[in-house]
Amino acid sequence: MKSLTLYSEQNTIIHKINPMDKIMYIVVSILIPIIIPKITVGLIYLSISIFILLIGKxxxxVIPLLGFSSILLFSIILIQGLFKADNITPIFSVGNFIFYKEGLFYALKICIRVLNILCSFSILILT
Known part of the structure; x- marks a missing residue:
């Protein structure tokens, strides 16, 4: 009988890492982009997580999970770009809807954090 698990049996270096170390990576990769709220910091940790997933084969x-969450992320971009309270600088408009720079950058930070969380937890669950 096959067990119900998302774990993927592979012979990679990522699979041999202690699960507690993977949990520590999750904590660090989530907290550092929140403590240092720069888009580049979030992108660095997201890139590291994707690289680890690639090494772990x-x-x-993870692609279906990211595809499913893209619906939520698109709605975050749409809502924040249009309706964030401190929107000042318009970037473009579609009909009567004006997208603002501040809202889009805020939404981009949120999206990067969500993708980073998904990829970080996938490292623990899948390897």
């Missing part, structure tokens, strides 16, 4: 299993 499990990135293909």
């Amino acid at each position: 499990v990135f293909k299993k």
Whole structure:
């Protein structure tokens, strides 16, 4: 009988890492981009997580999860770009809807953080 698990049996260096170390990576990769709220910091940790998933040969299993969450992320971009309270600088408009720079950058930070969280937890669950 096959067990119900998302774990993928592979012979990679990522699979041999202690699960507690993976949990520490999750904590660090989530907290540092929150403590240092720069887009580049979030992108660095997201890139590291994707690189680890690629080394672990499990990135293909994460793609459906990222695709499903893209619906939520698109709605975050739409809502923040249009309706964030401190929107000042318009970037472009579509009909009567004006997208603002401040809202889009804020939404971009949120999206990067969500993708980073998903990829970081996928490292623990899949490897």
